[in-house]
Amino acid sequence: MTDLELTEKLKAVLGEKLVEISNPARRRVFMTVEAKNLAAVFEVLRKDLGYTYLATVSGVDKGEVYEIVYHLGDAHGNLNVRTQIPKADPHLPSICAVIPGAILYERELQDMFGIVVDRIPDPRPLVMPDDWPAGNFPLRKDWKFDRPREIIPGGKK
Amino acid sequence: MAVLKTILYLVVYPGLLFLFVYSTFCEWFDRKVYARLQNRMGPTHTGRWGLLQPVADFFKLMSKEDVVPDKADKTLFTLLPIVGLAIVLTAGLLLPLWSVGDAGAGMVSFPGDIIVLLYLLSLPTLIFFLAGWSSTNAFSEIGGTRVLTMLFGYEVPLFMAVLSPAILADSWRMAEIAQFYRDKPLLILPNLLGFFIALICVQAKLERTPFDIPHAETEIVGGTFTEYSGKKLAFFRLMTDIELVVSSGLVAAVFLGGFPGGIGLGLLNFILKTLFVIFFLSLLRAMTSRIRVDQVVSFSWKYLAPLAVLQLLIVILIKGLLL
């Protein structure tokens, strides 16, 4: 299946759920969907197009919005499903029901961006170290880290 | 005079001092063989050819801080290494090594000493189990239960394998068994099967690969000894080494014709024959991978025990038909 055929097929299968689709490089297809349709889209992708392997989920802080990119892989290449959620109300539906392996990446999103993933099967907080102060999400662009003073063993020479 | 002699026996030869020196040598030999089989050099720089390596380990451990965990049963925890050491030293005295009165009969020799020795060698297993259990550490407890589980596997085949030469020799006294096989060396051959069964069982008793399950470090850290440090660990290491010497001595006495020849030749005999056995044990250790505890039990009941029975059958047939 070529990229063009895949694009056409996706357009046909997803219909109006598909907001935008592009093919910037060989074997790389990027498409945009709305966050509320995510679960339905993955259902279709898995059932009709055989996308079972979710490589990872990336989050990007784009100022006003968080952009979430789901990277799917199969023998034809790489399909990236992009969605955006507002930073003011960061809620994202879980896709674990469709792809169980997605749990890790959704928890990673919770951890690093403070995105709330709705209906996640294992919602335990994912603060990084046990003593990590709440409300700090390192990959937000406005989060800055103040390095504590280092101890110099034996004192300064 | 007799008291002095007894003290000499107990402290110097074949008692404490001799067993200490010889067991450290055996540990060195084992480590060196193991390392050479793995293409390594083994201990090299401690003393000549690294001979003093186990001694250095022992003294280093003796000089280290002794930590007793808060939750552990303190009395038991402290007593076990000493009791264990005492047990294996006692077992060492039973070996039919040189003594003045009765040449080649051992320090303590009486009909039935082989049974006593076997039971004394079973006690360290219990000591290991208690050591693991009294540490109250999850890893030690698992190690302790594994010690006991393994005991059910290898103990019966070991007894049967070691006792079948005794049946052939018609004696329960090690010195007499050894004498019997010295007189009729051809009769060693029918016991060959028993010899290998005993080797495997001794390997399991000493908890060495492939039977190092109770202290498998990749699974349960230090196993039974996880919480032991300093002096207590030193005693335990010494105890294992002496156990190695004593059990290889037992195998050599029963299967290889004992150690005749008084103080000089007898000692030489002892060293050669035990090293022969230890070499096999090291070989086994280098060539195998650790098996699971359930595999140990099924292996010993599926293969070792029937083979030991077969050995017993051979011995009885020979005894009935030929002797």
Place this chain on the structure above:
Amino acid sequence: MLKRLTRWSRIKSPWILHLNSGACNACDIEIVAALTPRFDVERFGVLLKATPRHADVIVATGPVTRQIKDRIIRIYEQTPEPKFVVAVGACAMSGCVYRGAYNVMGGLDQVIPVTAYVPGCPARPDAILDGVVKLLGTL
């Protein structure tokens, strides 16, 4: 006499505990490589031990992450005296490329006292060996 015996035995029989405090694995495999036939640290009586209770020298790698900080202190406390710490690799010395990241402490000496440092990214097995032997030479 006893003192000399003790000193000799300590130099000749350093048992090491390998501790990874969030390293990138490179130093760790080099430590393991030091056990293997080409380098063979057992020549010097060095044995890799599994539990801190048996160890004399803690060979630690990594820039020390926040999460493992407490564990490292605990392991250090569990090791019986006398004990020494060797920091292997640039990370354990100063944090290497991770210096300034939000989740690392930036070096082992921020957490526990360190006796010897072995530089390198990663330190070569022979360098690690050299570090341990040099440390013992100072006894």
Place this chain on the structure above:
Amino acid sequence: MKFNIPIGPQHPALKEPISLRMTVEGEVIRDVDIRLGYNHRGLEKLAEERSWIQNIYLTERICGICSHSHATCYVQGVEKLMEIEPPKRGAYIRYLVAELERIHSHLLWLGVAGHEAGFDSFFMYTWRDREVVMDLLEMISGNRVHYAMNTIGGVRRDLDEALVKKILDGIQILRTRSEFYFKIGANEPTFVGRLAGVGYLSKQQAIDLCAVGPTARASGITADVRKDDPHAVYDEVPFDVCTADSCDVLGRTVVRIKELMESYKICEFLLKNLPAGEIAVKAPKRAKPNEVVSRYEAPRGENIHYIKSNGTEKPERLKVRAPTLANYPATIQMLKNGFIADIPLIFAAIDPCICCAERTVELVNARTGEDRVLRFSQLRALAAERYKNLPMQRNAVWPF
């Protein structure tokens, strides 16, 4: 009797910190709880503060075993962003180093598997061989572990004729030695007995849990990025994707051994067809605002980097997904109902590279927890269930 045993964060079976909390009944594992985060260093945040070139060295230090994989994956992506193409010779040398790294990693893994199974001699032998490939890598790059061969637009060091010959000789030695030693490994019944039937992961489970690399391939999934999504030279090189159907640790071992042989073949092909010419092109300092997904088959499975640029000298976002992370859910599945004795083997069988996986993530998973009073019938059902989950099949064959 049920009790908890912690494995890690400091544990001899794990060269890296991770915490596995096992609920065991006797020797059987009933429940597993993985706690990561001990090795989390915050690399992705750091990457946003460094320039494109600096990030090569940062990504290289994600992991010490697959350092070239991460750097290559990153560089591939950045080259696409900057719209440059490395010269043919540069690409050949880059993937030659990559394949040599795969050889070193797989040999390392075999040794570790031997060690975890308590077969230290096997460990010593394979690691002795590994020194041969380490020497080759040192000759090529000047360092044993972090090679620093990659630069944006090519590689940093060239090969000469003498070196090419040395590498070919080295590969020949490695091939004969590995064949010999693996024959020894295959004939050791205790070793094979320990690996067969352990850590069962069915094909469907592997698909559902998104397993990657040799873990997935040992469950019969033909997924290899080098074939599926051939980057740079891999569409010119003849090689096969190695799979096994036994779904257990033995299968994973077999897959890795077969891959070793394939890697020797690839290396020889790359060296014999090494084109002449430049090894690198000049790269611009900035990249246009764009995004790229870069995939690479690391020794442990698929590496995926998502790189986003915003027109400056620094990346807007660098997302790294290491293969080990993708294999964790599968590991939890494999560990359940296994024996304590198999924990290190099963865990080692995914070739865990915790430092890779944890550049940014942690997870806690799988928990049922509640104590149950068991009746005999239930016990029998449980036993039946266990044997269903743990079929002792041994149809994976050693390749020799």
